[in-house]
Amino acid sequence: MLKIHKSLFLAVGIAAIALGGCSNYVTKADFNAAVQKLQAKDQDLQSQINSLSQDMKQQLSKYDAKITAMQGRISIDTVAHFDFNKSNLHDSDKAMLDDFAKVMNKYHGNALVTVEGFSDPAGSSAYNKKLGMKRADAVRSFLVSDAGMNPDKVRAVSYGEARNRQVEPGKTHEAGADNRRVTLVVDFTGNNS
Secondary structure, eight states, rough: HHHHHHHHHHHHHHHHHHHHHHHHHOOHHHHHHHHHHHHHHHHHHHHHHHHHHEEEEEEEETTTOEEETTTTTEEEEEEEEEOOOOOOOOOHHHHHHHHHHHHHHHTTOOOEEEEEEEESSSOHHHHHHHHHHHHHHHHIIIIITTTTOOOEEEEEEEEEEOOOSSSSSSSOOOGGGGGGGHHHHHHHHOOOO
């Protein structure tokens, strides 16, 4: 009798597991609908990236800014350069940053912007990382305080003297001026809704 109860209990348990597994079954139609939804989202994101890229190229054409679209992001390089061992933002860079903020605020207010700070390789790696952060913070502060960007949508990071990110590898002082810079990366494009 005990053996029959164990067998019955085992059969009921297996049936419960089998029926429970069926509740997680995905039909081909549901799968195809999910894939189509993801493809539509991807196309919408690509459209937004193309729109932002065109907006930036049009607005920043008068500056020496390099705009690159890359895997869901847009990078705007050469937006601010700094004197050796300094983190003060030049007045000549403020107009370009202000124009960048105008486009972002008007058309892409939901975008997340990362301000990347860099240094040349003079000095220690730790010092250069801190100096790169001061430069990124100076640009972020301008974008938020002076240009009116949402502080929750602008973040700052430092790559310091990262060799794979140097414009002029190994160059310092005058020859390394292009290494002492800040780059803007739009990590997520969105619309003001």
